[in-house]
Amino acid sequence: MAIQTVFLLFSGLCAQFLTGYAATALSEYPSQALPLAGILNNKAATSAEGRGPVANFDGAGGAYDSQFLPTGSWEYDGLTFALPSSWDGNNDNVLANGQILRLQKPTFVHELHFLYAGDGTNVPVLSVFTLNFADNTSHQVNLYAKNWWVWANVNRAAIHHVHPYHFEKTKKNLNATNIFEWSTSVPSESPLESITFPPRATSNRMHVFGLSITPSTTDAGGGPALPWEDIGGVRAQAVEVTLANLLPGFTLSRNTSITTPHTIELVGSGMQTVSTGIINRLVPGDQARVDVFVTGSTANGSARVQIRDSSGSVIATSADFPTSPLVENYTPDQDSLSMHETPSWWNAAKYGIFIHWGVYSTPAFAPPTRYAEWYDWDIRQPPNASNPTWEHHLQTYGKHVIYDDFIPDFTASKFNASAWVDLFDRAGAKYFVLVTKHHDGFALFDTGDTTHRNSVQLGPKRDLVAELLQTAKTEKPDMHRGTYYSMPEWFNPDFAKYGFGQWPGNLAHNAFNVSPALEPYTGRLNISDYIEDLQLPQMIDLAVKYDTEIMWCDIGGPNKTLDFAATFYNHAMAQGRQVTINDRCGTLPDFDTPEYATFGSIQTARWESSEGMDPFSYGLNLATNASEYKNGTTIIQTLVDIVSKNGNFLLDIGPTAEGEIIAPMMNNLLDAGAWLDFAGDCVYDTQYWFPASEDPNPPTDTQSPRFTTTPTTFCIVAFSQPVGGKVTVNKRLPVIEGDEIVFLTPQGPSAPLNWTVDEKSGRLVINVPESEITTVDYAWPFQVQYKLD
Ligand SMILES: *[C@@H]1O[C@H](CO)[C@@H](O)[C@H](O)[C@H]1NC(C)=O
Ligand SMILES: *[C@@H]1O[C@H](CO)[C@@H](O)[C@H](O)[C@H]1NC(C)=O
Numbered sequence: 001m002a003i004q005t006v007f008l009l010f011s012g013l014c015a016q017f018l019t020g021y022a023a024t025a026l027s028e029y030p031s032q033a034l035p036l037a038g039i040l041n042n043k044a045a046t047s048a049e050g051r052g053p054v055a056n057f058d059g060a061g062g063a064y065d066s067q068f069l070p071t072g073s074w075e076y077d078g079l080t081f082a083l084p085s086s087w088d089g090n091n092d093n094v095l096a097n098g099q100i101l102r103l104q105k106p107t108f109v110h111e112l113h114f115l116y117a118g119d120g121t122n123v124p125v126l127s128v129f130t131l132n133f134a135d136n137t138s139h140q141v142n143l144y145a146k147n148w149w150v151w152a153n154v155n156r157a158a159i160h161h162v163h164p165y166h167f168e169k170t171k172k173n174l175n176a177t178n179i180f181e182w183s184t185s186v187p188s189e190s191p192l193e194s195i196t197f198p199p200r201a202t203s204n205r206m207h208v209f210g211l212s213i214t215p216s217t218t219d220a221g222g223g224p225a226l227p228w229e230d231i232g233g234v235r236a237q238a239v240e241v242t243l244a245n246l247l248p249g250f251t252l253s254r255n256t257s258i259t260t261p262h263t264i265e266l267v268g269s270g271m272q273t274v275s276t277g278i279i280n281r282l283v284p285g286d287q288a289r290v291d292v293f294v295t296g297s298t299a300n301g302s303a304r305v306q307i308r309d310s311s312g313s314v315i316a317t318s319a320d321f322p323t324s325p326l327v328e329n330y331t332p333d334q335d336s337l338s339m340h341e342t343p344s345w346w347n348a349a350k351y352g353i354f355i356h357w358g359v360y361s362t363p364a365f366a367p368p369t370r371y372a373e374w375y376d377w378d379i380r381q382p383p384n385a386s387n388p389t390w391e392h393h394l395q396t397y398g399k400h401v402i403y404d405d406f407i408p409d410f411t412a413s414k415f416n417a418s419a420w421v422d423l424f425d426r427a428g429a430k431y432f433v434l435v436t437k438h439h440d441g442f443a444l445f446d447t448g449d450t451t452h453r454n455s456v457q458l459g460p461k462r463d464l465v466a467e468l469l470q471t472a473k474t475e476k477p478d479m480h481r482g483t484y485y486s487m488p489e490w491f492n493p494d495f496a497k498y499g500f501g502q503w504p505g506n507l508a509h510n511a512f513n514v515s516p517a518l519e520p521y522t523g524r525l526n527i528s529d530y531i532e533d534l535q536l537p538q539m540i541d542l543a544v545k546y547d548t549e550i551m552w553c554d555i556g557g558p559n560k561t562l563d564f565a566a567t568f569y570n571h572a573m574a575q576g577r578q579v580t581i582n583d584r585c586g587t588l589p590d591f592d593t594p595e596y597a598t599f600g601s602i603q604t605a606r607w608e609s610s611e612g613m614d615p616f617s618y619g620l621n622l623a624t625n626a627s628e629y630k631n632g633t634t635i636i637q638t639l640v641d642i643v644s645k646n647g648n649f650l651l652d653i654g655p656t657a658e659g660e661i662i663a664p665m666m667n668n669l670l671d672a673g674a675w676l677d678f679a680g681d682c683v684y685d686t687q688y689w690f691p692a693s694e695d696p697n698p699p700t701d702t703q704s705p706r707f708t709t710t711p712t713t714f715c716i717v718a719f720s721q722p723v724g725g726k727v728t729v730n731k732r733l734p735v736i737e738g739d740e741i742v743f744l745t746p747q748g749p750s751a752p753l754n755w756t757v758d759e760k761s762g763r764l765v766i767n768v769p770e771s772e773i774t775t776v777d778y779a780w781p782f783q784v785q786y787k788l789d
């Protein structure tokens with residue numbers, strides 16, 4: 001069956017199978033470990049529990065188990081790091097404390113790589129490193145540090161324990177414990193002299209285990225310097241090739257850049273490139289990523305990358321790298337499933353609508369800073385103790401109304417699936433994710449004999465998930481369909497044996513101490529195991545019966561996600577579809593999901609931020625004044641900012657219990673959709689620009705314009721209305737004489753605009769008539785169209 005898929009793939013459909021990712025950096029992309037010996041000041045690892053004060057990574061006596069850590073010169077993803085020759089000796093890492101690490105000699109640097117871990121728990125924390133250059137300029141690097149151990153979710157880590165645990169003072173903590181790798185581009189217009197570490201934090205402190213640089217080269221030999229950075233996905237027929245131009249940034253000119261179409265192909269015994277990658281523009285300091293599609297990739301085979309210039313001559317060939325065959329059938333194990341990646345449709349889509357709709361849409365209330373969909377939990381924290389939700393309930397409904405009494409009022413009486421998907425389409429969204437069951441355990445689909453706590457047996461008596469997904473499939477076939485699913489349930493007694501934290505699983509205690517003290521769990525059926533008999537079958541139904549394309553789990557925790565994922569991927573592959581799962585299913589994520597948060601810098605691992613249109617709620621909160629909702633400006637600027645940093649934006653709305661999307665939410669979605677209608681080329685199917693997501697030194701009173709790229713264009717999206725008929729960007733961009741720059745407006749692209757680049761500083765000034773500027777709201781998109789000689 002997978003073989004058929006292969007042919008499907010190359011028959012002109014734009015489906016791709018990015019089923020694997022096994023990055024291999026090649027010798028042409030050399031990295032150099034930076035020695036940290038002089039500034040090591042913390043001991044992270046030990047070989048035994050009860051080690052006394054010696055190893056104390058987190059300030060509370062915690063430590064890594066040294067038996068799981070590699071030693072000495074260590075290669076990860078083709079990058080070389082210098083780790084301690086033994087973890088049982090002296091200090092082994094740098095606890096950030098404002099140290100300054102000087103390079104042995106000032107060096108033009110293309111990319112900087114970190115091996116690091118934060119010592120707090122769970123949430124990523126911003127650490128700012130400062131790069132100091134020979135020309136006395138400096139540049140700040142924003143590293144969103146993942147902490148060393150993670151609860152519930154699984155991160156991608158460079159070094160993770162085979163037996164995931166770390167030592168606490170007197171016992172083992174069995175949470176997965178990691179060291180992470182992170183890379184960032186470095187401005188290469190001046191040599192790097194030193195790196196200033198972040199100041200010491202009081203919690204969530206930053207530890208660095210290794211640093212490595214990829215130097216630029218000044219030896220261009222009369223053209224761009226073209227090594228390969230890495231090659232991923234060699235298990236699949238889609239192979240991602242990253243090409244870097246290692247010349248330093250200040251040398252940008254036509255003769256140091258790729259400015260004509262170059263094709264990238266793979267060559268190997270028995271292997272055929274069926275779709276080449278094309279690179280039209282690659283300037284010094286930049287990288288380009290292309291997918292090359294091959295057949296005939298075999299286990300134990302080898303291949304190399306070849307680049308042809310526009311006349312068809314091979315101008316460069318990489319070293320050989322090992323290949324592996326296409327995954328034709330996923331099996332429920334880490335090795336097989338970890339080959340899975342986000343599909344290219346998800347990467348290109350950029351913008352989705354999240355829908356929090358359920359029994360909590362009936363009370364539709366939360367005090368500031370609480371989520372309305374947490375009503376059932378908040379009302380009894382703790383039972384019979386006044387809090388704003390408890391007070392609201394008492395005043396609005398009285399103490400005899402319990403949460404399950406809201407079920408009949410969740411009617412969906414005005415729900416029109418056609419109207420919803422039509423709205424999402426006009427809003428410019430390329431996918432949606434519907435909450436199919438939140439922590440209250442009330443499902444919006446037919447949960448068969450796992451439970452009758454659902455909208456088919458109760459409330460609306462309708463299969464709301466089927467209605468929305470089926471309607472989307474038939475009426476908007478290009479719109480992708482996703483399902484949110486809460487892995488645990490707050491008050492399901494069958495979950496009690498797995499309960500943890502805020503998901504104890506015992507019946508809810510009445511919020512007002514009214515008898516009976518324990519509230520019913522309406523619709524519950526007699527099952528023997530929550531995971532086997534409820535969670536897994538429900539998830540599989542969403543995959544197989546409802547054909548979801550995104551499994552967007554929440555909370556993680558106990559799971560059978562390996563079994564689920566194999567079924568999910570194989571079912572979709574058999575139908576020639578590509579699907580994906582997020583990082584909250586308990587294991588093996590395709591993408592990370594920061595919540596009401598975004599990253600301030602490019603993250604090369606796939607990610608998606610979600611936020612409500614409400615400033616602090618996903619479910620409808622009628623206590624919020626609609627004037628506080630995200631509007632055209634905030635939706636578009638949030639989206640473009642996220643896209644410039646390689647993320648997707650999942651914007652949430654909360655319909656009413658009747659199934660209506662209230663006018664202010666609808667209008668704001670449509671405002672953003674109107675902008676995307678004429679400026680979408682700067683958003684959909686773009687890639688981040690490796691050297692920078694935005695202008696680091698915008699003119700005063702101007703917010704930094706954001707950058708996005710496609711193979712033939714480069715976009716500059718200004719976040720404030722240009723004044724005086726011009727836009728200035730204080731950053732050397734991949735713009736070369738002969739390129740045309742147009743302004744995207746509701747009336748269509750403008751005529752080519754006049755522009756100049758100051759040769760010395762690289763500053764770009766674009767002149768744009770005032771009459772054009774005022775036709776655009778929210779954000780001002782300028783598109784550079786490359787001249788291909
Ligand atoms: C950088 O600053 C130092 C000390 O202030 C000065 O001696 C040097 O000339 C400056 N270099 C440049 C390139 O401005
Ligand atoms: C998910 O299930 C796997 C396999 O049983 C287990 O190893 C993992 O710890 C679970 N994840 C969480 C977060 O509990």
Ligand SMILES: *[C@@H]1O[C@H](CO)[C@@H](O)[C@H](O)[C@H]1NC(C)=O
Binds near residue numbers: 151172173174
């Ligand atoms: C994970 O860490 C938390 C906080 O230290 C702890 O309460 C919990 O028991 C740990 N989980 C496991 C499985 O050890």
Ligand SMILES: *[C@@H]1O[C@H](CO)[C@@H](O)[C@H](O)[C@H]1NC(C)=O
Binds near residue numbers: 220253255256
């Ligand atoms: C590229 O061209 C510039 C003039 O435009 C020249 O100064 C420079 O030496 C050339 N560089 C190379 C590597 O040929």
Ligand SMILES: *[C@@H]1O[C@H](CO)[C@@H](O)[C@H](O)[C@H]1NC(C)=O
Binds near residue numbers: 299
């Ligand atoms: C590939 O190599 C492995 C280990 O050397 C061997 O077990 C396997 O049979 C080989 N596979 C093929 C297709 O040659």
Ligand SMILES: *[C@@H]1O[C@H](CO)[C@@H](O)[C@H](O)[C@H]1NC(C)=O
Binds near residue numbers: 416417418419422
């Ligand atoms: C549902 O919405 C669609 C699209 O807006 C509309 O054409 C249709 O008449 C609506 N159906 C009902 C029953 O209101």
Ligand SMILES: *[C@@H]1O[C@H](CO)[C@@H](O)[C@H](O)[C@H]1NC(C)=O
Binds near residue numbers: 384514
């Ligand atoms: C619940 O709280 C109210 C007022 O806060 C108090 O009057 C009442 O006695 C409490 N009921 C119980 C059963 O604790």
Ligand SMILES: *[C@@H]1O[C@H](CO)[C@@H](O)[C@H](O)[C@H]1NC(C)=O
Binds near residue numbers: 526527
């Ligand atoms: C639940 O099912 C078990 C086993 O199938 C059975 O022994 C038990 O009597 C059932 N309980 C109820 C309340 O139906």
Ligand SMILES: *[C@@H]1O[C@H](CO)[C@@H](O)[C@H](O)[C@H]1NC(C)=O
Binds near residue numbers: 626
């Ligand atoms: C909502 O905000 C608007 C604009 O700030 C204000 O005029 C209106 O009075 C507010 N309404 C409520 C109910 O607070």
Ligand SMILES: *[C@@H]1O[C@H](CO)[C@@H](O)[C@H](O)[C@H]1NC(C)=O
Binds near residue numbers: 628631632633634
């Ligand atoms: C949009 O929202 C932002 C942030 O709340 C606000 O500053 C701005 O004035 C709003 N724009 C309009 C047109 O209401």
Ligand SMILES: *[C@@H]1O[C@H](CO)[C@@H](O)[C@H](O)[C@H]1NC(C)=O
Binds near residue numbers: 752753754767
């Ligand atoms: C561009 O510059 C030319 C000559 O300087 C001028 O004639 C023309 O009007 C300018 N065009 C725009 C769109 O500013």
